[in-house]
Amino acid sequence: MAESRHAVMRLSRYRRCLLDLRDLGYERVFSNNLGEAAGVSAVQVRKDFSAFGISGNRKAGYRIEYLLERINAILGKEHPQHVVLIGAGNLGSALLKYRGFAREAIRIVAAFDADPAKHSRTGPIPVLPLAELFSFIRQHQVKVAILTVPAAVAQEVAEQLVSAGIRGILNFSPVSLKVPQKVIVSNINLAIELENLLYHVNAAERHASQAG
Structure with a gap:
C-alpha cells in the first residue's frame, strides 16, 4: 500500500514524540495527547494509524512500546x-x-x-x-x-x-x-525556505501595523 509522503512524515513525527514520552517514563498515550504533541488533531492520528493497520483501544489509550514497534517496522527502522x-x-x-x-x-x-x-x-x-x-x-x-x-x-x-x-x-x-x-x-x-519565512513574518507585521 502506497501511502502519501505527508502521512509518512506524520508517522515520523509521531515516532519522535513517542520516544520523548517513553524517555519521560510514560507507558501509554491517547490520540489527543499524541496529536497535540505532533501538531495534528486526534482524528488525524487515528486516521493515520488505521491507514497503516495500527490498532489500539481508544478508552485505554495506546501502548507506547507497541506503537514504536509498529511504526519502526513501517518505516524500516528495525535495523540502521x-x-x-x-x-x-x-x-x-x-x-x-x-x-x-x-x-x-x-x-x-x-x-x-x-x-x-x-x-x-x-x-x-x-x-x-x-x-x-x-x-x-x-x-x-x-x-x-x-x-x-x-x-x-x-x-x-x-x-x-x-x-x-x-x-x-x-x-x-x-x-x-x-x-x-x-x-x-x-x-x-x-x-x-528562509525567503518564504521572511515574507510571512514581514506580511504579518504589515497586517498588524495596518490593523493598529
Whole structure:
C-alpha cells in the first residue's frame, strides 16, 4: 500500500514524540495527547494509524512500546538505514557531525567529495573520492543519498547516483534534478525556505501595523 509522503512524515513525527514520552517514563498515550504533541488533531492520528493497520483501544489509550514497534517496522527502522553523502563542504560537513541521525536509526556510512584535500579514510565516517562512489554504493547496497554539491555539478552527480542504484535523493543543491520516475527526490532549499519565512513574518507585521 502506497501511502502519501505527508502521512509518512506524520508517522515520523509521531515516532519522535513517542520516544520523548517513553524517555519521560510514560507507558501509554491517547490520540489527543499524541496529536497535540505532533501538531495534528486526534482524528488525524487515528486516521493515520488505521491507514497503516495500527490498532489500539481508544478508552485505554495506546501502548507506547507497541506503537514504536509498529511504526519502526513501517518505516524500516528495525535495523540502521545506511545512506551516503556527496559533497563534504560546509553544509555536508555539518550533516556528517549531526548526532540526531543515530536516534532515527539512520547512519551515514560514507561521504564523497571531488576535493582530494577533504579525503580521509580514518574517523567514524570516511570521506572518499567520487571515483569510488559507484562501486561503494553497489557493494554496500545503499539506496538513499544526501546531495550537498554545487548546482553546477548536481545533475551530473545525480545521474551517477541513479546509475549506481540509488532510489532516493535528499537534495540540498539549489537545482531541480532530472531523474527517472522510479527515483524519489526530496528538495531542501534553505534560501527559499528562509525567503518564504521572511515574507510571512514581514506580511504579518504589515497586517498588524495596518490593523493598529
